[in-house]
Amino acid sequence: MAPVTVNDTGVTKSFQPQQIEDRLFINGEFVPSISGKKFDVYNPTTEKLAASVYEADVEDVDLAVKAAKEAFPAWSALSAAERTSYLNRLADAIETNAGELAYLEAITMGKPYVDDFSIKLSVYNLRYFSGKALDVTGDSSLNTKDFVNLTLRQPFGVCGAITPWNVPLLMLINKVGPALATGNTLVLKSSEKSPLSSLVIGRLAQEIGLPKGVLNILSGYGRPCGEAIAKHMDIRKVSFTGSVVAGRAIKKAAAESNLKKVTLELGGKSPLIVFEDADLAKAVPAATMSILLNSGQSCIASSRIYVHESIATQFTENMKAAMAELFPAADPLIAGTGRGPQVDKAQFDRVMSYLDYAREKKLTVPLGGGRQGTTGYFVEATIISNAPEDSKVMKEEIFGPVVCVNTFSDESEVLQRANDTEFGLYASVFTKDISRALRVAKALEAGSVGVNCSSPTMAVDLPFGGWKQSGDGRELSKYCTDYWTELKSVFISL
Ligand code: NAD
Numbered sequence: 001m002a003p004v005t006v007n008d009t010g011v012t013k014s015f016q017p018q019q020i021e022d023r024l025f026i027n028g029e030f031v032p033s034i035s036g037k038k039f040d041v042y043n044p045t046t047e048k049l050a051a052s053v054y055e056a057d058v059e060d061v062d063l064a065v066k067a068a069k070e071a072f073p074a075w076s077a078l079s080a081a082e083r084t085s086y087l088n089r090l091a092d093a094i095e096t097n098a099g100e101l102a103y104l105e106a107i108t109m110g111k112p113y114v115d116d117f118s119i120k121l122s123v124y125n126l127r128y129f130s131g132k133a134l135d136v137t138g139d140s141s142l143n144t145k146d147f148v149n150l151t152l153r154q155p156f157g158v159c160g161a162i163t164p165w166n167v168p169l170l171m172l173i174n175k176v177g178p179a180l181a182t183g184n185t186l187v188l189k190s191s192e193k194s195p196l197s198s199l200v201i202g203r204l205a206q207e208i209g210l211p212k213g214v215l216n217i218l219s220g221y222g223r224p225c226g227e228a229i230a231k232h233m234d235i236r237k238v239s240f241t242g243s244v245v246a247g248r249a250i251k252k253a254a255a256e257s258n259l260k261k262v263t264l265e266l267g268g269k270s271p272l273i274v275f276e277d278a279d280l281a282k283a284v285p286a287a288t289m290s291i292l293l294n295s296g297q298s299c300i301a302s303s304r305i306y307v308h309e310s311i312a313t314q315f316t317e318n319m320k321a322a323m324a325e326l327f328p329a330a331d332p333l334i335a336g337t338g339r340g341p342q343v344d345k346a347q348f349d350r351v352m353s354y355l356d357y358a359r360e361k362k363l364t365v366p367l368g369g370g371r372q373g374t375t376g377y378f379v380e381a382t383i384i385s386n387a388p389e390d391s392k393v394m395k396e397e398i399f400g401p402v403v404c405v406n407t408f409s410d411e412s413e414v415l416q417r418a419n420d421t422e423f424g425l426y427a428s429v430f431t432k433d434i435s436r437a438l439r440v441a442k443a444l445e446a447g448s449v450g451v452n453c454s455s456p457t458m459a460v461d462l463p464f465g466g467w468k469q470s471g472d473g474r475e476l477s478k479y480c481t482d483y484w485t486e487l488k489s490v491f492i493s494l
Helices: 058-077 080-096 098-109 117-135 168-181 196-207 222-231 244-256 280-296 309-325 345-360 411-419 434-443 480-484
Strands: 024-026 029-031 038-042 049-054 147-155 158-162 185-189 215-218 237-241 261-265 270-274 302-308 364-367 382-385 402-408 426-430 448-451 485-493
Touching: 024 058, 024 196, 029 196, 049 098, 049 196, 058 147, 058 158, 058 185, 058 215, 058 222, 080 098, 080 117, 080 168, 080 196, 098 117, 098 168, 098 196, 117 168, 117 480, 147 480, 158 168, 158 222, 168 185, 168 196, 168 237, 168 480, 185 222, 196 215, 222 237, 222 244, 237 244, 237 480, 244 261, 270 280, 270 411, 280 302, 280 309, 280 402, 280 426, 302 309, 302 411, 309 364, 309 382, 309 402, 345 364, 345 402, 402 411, 411 434, 426 434, 434 448, 480 485
Parallel strands: 158 185, 158 237, 185 215, 237 261, 270 302, 270 426, 302 402, 382 402, 426 448
Antiparallel strands: 024 029, 024 215, 038 049, 147 485, 364 382
C-alpha cells in the first residue's frame, strides 16, 4: 500500500500502512472464517468501501474458545510480573503503531485522526491495567478459633468480550487489559461497523510474542457471532459494552445457557444542570465538548441540559456560538477537524429521524437541525429548546451532535426531572455554591457525577459504570479486577 499522507500537526506520526488485515485472529494466527463469508465496511466520510472483512460464525467462536481453553492453564500459571510484562509490551506496540490505528478508526467510524485522544488513552489505560495484575490479592482472617482463613481471587478461565463501534480500541483495551492481567484468556468480538483497529491488536500480540490462544479477536455481527459468545457453555464470564437492547439479549442468553457472569456498560441520556450562579465561561465549553466530542456518539454525552430560567437566554446564545465554532465537522483525516461524520448510514438515518421528529412536533431548534453537506454522514450541531420532558428527544439516546436545552426554576424540581430516566451513566452540575454542588451530586442517580465539569471527564483510577439500565458492574480503577475474578474462601484448621 502507498504511504498515507495525512495533514498532521506532528502529534501522531505519518506511517506506511500495512495491508489492511481482514482475517480472524484465532490461536495466535490470522485465518479466514470457516464459511469464507465476508462483510463490507464503508468509510462514512466518502461513503465508499473501506474494507471487506471475514465474518465469524458459531463455528469460528467454537475454535476461538477451544484455543482460549487450551491457553488458560499456562497463562494463569504465569507470575503477575510476567503477565504485566506482556501487557506493557503490548502498550508500547500500540503507541508505536498509533498512526495506523488512528487512521483505521478514521476510515471506518470517522474519528478525527490527528491527536486521537482515544488511542493515547488506550495506551495509558493498558499500562494501568498491566500494573493491576500485582494487586489481585485476598484477605486473611484469624477470627475463627484454631483457624487461619483466607480469601483467594482467581481467574474465571475463558472469558468473552463484545465491544461497540464508537471508541473501538479503547473499549477493547478496557476489557483485554483487566481480563488478561488477572489470568483469564479471552475471545473478543469487535463491532461489525469498525473492526479494523481491533485486528491490528492481533498482529501486535503476535509481534510481542503473546502466547497463542490467550487473546482471540473475531469480527462479526451481534447475531450469530456475539450471541454465540453469550451462549457458549465454556465461557464463564462475558463483558459487554453497547446498547441496552443488546445488553438485555446477552443477559438472557447467559441465563439460558450456563448462567455465566455478565457485566454491562450500556447507554445514557445524561443530564447537565446549570444553576444561576454557574461560571458560564466554564459551563458552556464543557457542555459543548460533551455533546460534540466523537460526533455525539458517546455513551456519556450530556444530551439533556437544564439551565436556570434566569440565565437561559444567555446560556443558549453562548452555547449556539460555541457549538458553531468548536469541534468543526470535516474530513477526519484533515488536521483541525473537531469531529467527523456519524459512523454509517444507519446511524445517520437514526439521528436524522430525531431531527424530523423535532420538525414534526414544531419544537424550537435555535441551531442546526439538518444534514451537513451532501457527501458523508455529517449532521449539523443541533440545539433543541424546551422539548416536553416525555418527548422522544428527551427520553431516548440519540447518539449524535444533538442536545436538548430546557429551563428550570427550582432545585428539587430539576433533580426530579434529571433523575426521571431509566439511564444513569453520567450527570453534571455547575454552581459556585459548594453545599448545593454536593447536595446535587449526592441526589443525582448516576454512576459518575461531574461538579463544574462534564463528560468525558473520567479517571482511570476511579470506577466507571452505570446505575439503573445503564449497566451492571464497573470498569477501570482498583475495582475492575473484581469483575474478572472469582472469589474463594479457604478455611485452614490449625
Ligand atoms: P450495539 O448494542 O448495537 O452493539 C454493540 C456490540 O454488541 C456490537 O459488537 C454488536 O455486534 C453486538 N451485539 C448486538 N446485538 C447482539 C446480541 N444480540 N448478542 C450479542 N452481541 C450483540 O451498540 P453500538 O451501536 O455498537 O454502540 C452504541 C451503544 O453503546 C450506545 O447505546 C452507547 O451508549 C453504548 N456505549 C456504552 C458505553 C459504556 O461504557 N457505558 C461505551 C460506549 C458505547
